[in-house]
Amino acid sequence: MSAQIIDGKAVAAAQRDRIAAEVADLTAAGVQPGLAAVLVGDDPASHVYVGMKEKDCAAVGMRSLGARLPSDVTQETLHAEIDRLNEDPQVHGIIVQMPLPDHLDEVAAQDRIAPEKDVDGLHPHSQGQLMRGVPTYVPATPLGCQVLLEHYDIPLSGANVVIVGRSTLVGRPLAMLLSRKGVDATVTCCHSRTKDLAAHTRGADIVIMAVGVARMLTADMVREGAVVIDVGITRGEDGKLVGDVDFDGVAEVAGWITPVPGGVGPMTRAMLLENTLRAARTQSGQPSS
Ligand code: NDP
Secondary structure (H helix, E strand, O other): OOOOEEEHHHHHHHHHHHHHHOOOHHHHHHOOOEEEEEEEEEOOOHHHHHHHHHHHHOHHHHHEEEEEEEEOOOOOHHHEEEEHHHHOOOOOOOEEEEEEEEEOOOOHHHHHHHHOOOOOOOOOHHHHHHHOOOOOOOHHHHHHHHHHHHHOOOOOOOEEEEEEEEOOOOOHHHHHHHOOOOOEEEEEEOOOOOOOOOHHHOOOOEEOOOOOOOOOOOOHOOOOOEEEEEOOEEEOOOEEEEEOOOOOOOOOOOOOOOOOOOHHHHHHHHHHHHHHHHHHHHHHOOOOO
16 A cells, blocks of 8 residues: 555544633633534434434533434424524534435525524535635535645645535535635536546546445546545445445555545544534634634
8 A cells, every 4th residue: 555544533533632622611711512413203323423423522521402303393393493492502503413304394494503503514604605715614524624634734725626526515515615715726526427537536636535436436546646535435235334435446546545434534523513612612702712
């Protein structure tokens, strides 16, 4: 293997330590950051994700307030619950765990969250501010990718970045984040209709995969020395997590590479805490340390 490993687990641990220290200071000043997760129904994966978020909050000293609603809840009751959390001064960040049951409107629920508590960064206000180049809350996964790249001093200004995937959650906000003034990457956003994907990825200094197709980026699609960030997660038949990158092959060619697990995933979890911390600071008027 020639590539150096981008160790998301270690960077996320350092981020959590910093966040925990800041949470302790803020709590001592009378403001304990609080995150509320709205969980609807009995989807086992959603319960696992919310459980992880609660554990992450506890580990850095944040308060977590779960709101559990039955799977047959109406849109009106869901909105009333979000309104209640919007009004609760102990809650600084609100997330609605997706997916919601089919009868509910996910976008309407996201739009109901007060913009200043939108720590998932999915409200039109957050996405609009990012589009304007003055982000408020950036979705945790794109933010985690940027922090990882900066941690390893990977040059972004003028770099050719190819992002494969254009979702509202990952690909598009990441394109906005890296192409804005001050970061200055030249970004190409590819998707399922892109012609000759390999021609794009081969021309990239940095390839970021956010698709959800196991091992689709192979060594012949990457130029020598490129940086490869793997956001994708698929569960293999053996139950193990697999990324969008054929790790063993690509690591022979790339200069830097993230593993799966242990790359972007831990950063996503840490950046939700970072957004909640920032939300608590902003809402309480406490300047950042
Ligand atoms: P979506 O399904 O919303 O988006 C996938 C994107 O990939 C779409 O833009 C789609 O194109 C594109 N795509 C699909 N097939 C191809 C193809 N053959 N060639 C090129 N592009 C293709 O997924 P998300 O953005 O929500 O998530 C992407 C992956 O990242 C998933 O595996 C998810 O589990 C993972 N993930 C990981 C996180 C982490 O913390 N590590 C956090 C969030 C997500 P089109 O728009 O044309 O359909």
